Amino acid sequence: MREIYINQWDYFDQIYFMYLMREISRTLVSSSTRWRNKLDEIQKVCLCIGTLLIERKDLKFKELIDEVLAGNMKQLELQKKLPKNASQFTTEQKATAYQQLQFLNRNSKEMEQFLRRPVKDAFKPTQFQKKLEEHLGFSLLPQTLCINYLMQCQSSRAFVNFGMGNGKTLMCICIATHLAQSTQTPVFIVGKNDHLVLRDEKTYQSTITGMGIRVNVGEWDSKVGIYFLTQKDVEQFSEDMNFINTWQRGSVVMDEHDWIMFDGSVNQMKSVIQLLQPCHKLVAFTGSVLNQKEATILNDVFGVREVTFPSISSVTSQRRTHLTDILVPSTLQDYTRQLISILEAQTFKTPVVIVCQQSFPQTESILKKQSHLKVMIVKNLRGGKVEASLEGTLCLKNQCGRYGVFVLSEQQGRGTDLKSSQEIEANGGLYLIVADVFTKRSHEQILGRVARLENKGSGTI
Structure with missing residues (x-):
């Protein structure tokens, strides 16, 4: 919460933030059985509400905070799943x-x-x-x-x-x-x-x-x-x-x-x-x-x-997506070299999303050998299970201080909503690698996985 308090102070309503801190303190002092010995869970709840304070300007936060501290997580879980609220037009x-x-x-x-x-x-x-x-x-x-x-x-x-x-x-x-x-x-x-x-x-x-x-x-x-x-x-x-x-x-x-x-x-x-x-x-x-x-x-x-x-x-006159390069590897060795080069540099800044179909086996094989990278293959998941599996890991770093690498199939790449964070946005947004040649319609859909609403994004084809 220190990071939110110090770095994001100007982005949210301080009254609600102080209300959150005060009510959590009261709950802990009262030795509530709901939260006893659950500091990790309290931390996750605070971070989640802190993010909502930034993204959901119209949310009734006092009611939400009271519900959460009373043990009712239904509304909080709902708000986590809903899309980010775009800023209001002037x-x-x-x-x-x-x-x-x-x-x-x-x-x-x-x-x-x-x-x-x-x-x-x-x-x-x-x-x-x-x-x-x-x-x-x-x-x-x-x-x-x-x-x-x-x-x-x-x-x-x-x-x-x-x-x-x-x-x-x-x-x-x-x-x-x-x-x-x-x-x-x-x-x-x-x-x-x-x-x-x-x-x-x-x-x-x-x-x-x-x-x-x-x-x-x-x-x-x-x-x-x-x-x-x-x-x-x-x-x-x-x-x-x-x-x-x-x-x-x-x-x-x-x-x-x-x-x-x-x-x-x-x-x-x-x-x-x-x-x-x-x-x-x-x-x-x-x-x-x-x-x-x-x-x-x-x-x-x-x-x-x-x-x-x-x-x-x-x-809003904001350019949200930037494709840095179009790379055309001639061999598998060339593809491996280019892919690893991008991941080595980018994962210190943001998560990397790779969308592939024909090259899925080769990409998976290459990434399994990179033990220092946090790699997640979600090829066999469908529907909301994809978002659910990514929700808790997309914005996290491993022990090496690197964000993860997430490999999606073409179908997943055309319809998965990927969350971001303030830190990721400050570093340029999610990074997308389109690893295969797709139809024009698929290609447009895949590019739409990053820079959604007012988020940023960059990538390589």
Whole structure:
């Protein structure tokens, strides 16, 4: 806590920090049985709350601290899993965001009516958003433009490019929750694979149920609720006419619609599009740039064009990602030399994340020989288990004073949320090594693992 107290004093509300220290002292003096002989656990709790003091400006900290000291860890565990709260836009930044929105959608009929609003109205949160923010524990101001646009959108089809690492999955949850409440019909959140779907359901389950909406994963019901399904789930359920009837009267929210719709053969693309066409309401998000053919398909099949929202970094004028080099090793020996050279220098500063597929066996073999490095292979883990396994180790150093090296598969590299810390950010953010050649869409997704929201990041391809 000394590090937080001295180095981060200007970043959080000192009143809450002193309240935390005072209440912990009182608890220890009173010889509470809950905390007796548990100094290590107290230290972890204090560090966690200290981090939240920096990242969650709108959280009700007194209530949280009281709950934790009383032995109720539920709210603390929830806040640890939720994404970092981006800083609030200033009046000038709101104007910048609105100008960028106008420029990015200057030829968009879909955005024409919304752009007639004054800036202050475009950023004005609705009562629904305020209530949702209470359950999340932080403000959604950077996402308000998109939320307001989708809530007033008259079209039954909306395709949104929300950028990479700007809270796109959070947007899916917001809109799905709004649709479930406003239409009183089932809402299906469709993800590409079970890794992503399981992760998102686990992260946001309590938020959704807190809004009075049932939630399930891998299953569906005709009752009002939010149902997390993979693309494969939808294809299997589509053989059931009861599901088709429910699907057609409900709403569908897609996370990474381009990955779901366009990543496959022509017949697969046709099958997915045919499934999506009859649903009552379709809202689809992506962070990747569509090519001309994909954009034409959206326009021809669904009668709409994709709308694009400015990234947080473009509004705040912060360059968050820096790719230092593109290295092309000609032999395994060359690859080994380059990889070890990077790790030797970088692990003293930040954790290193390696994403690979074809070169996974070689990379794993190389790293097993580096006993001085803390290496974690998470290839066989899925869904929330990946984040859970990384959560307690990503920001820790070994006895040599080095951060860890974390090896992810392509699928994990496309959908794992990696936490950071103040020290890591001060050293440039998480370091990413893309060890194989992937498709353009996969490549963009993998690069999005670092520099998420307002964090920094660097790397080597």
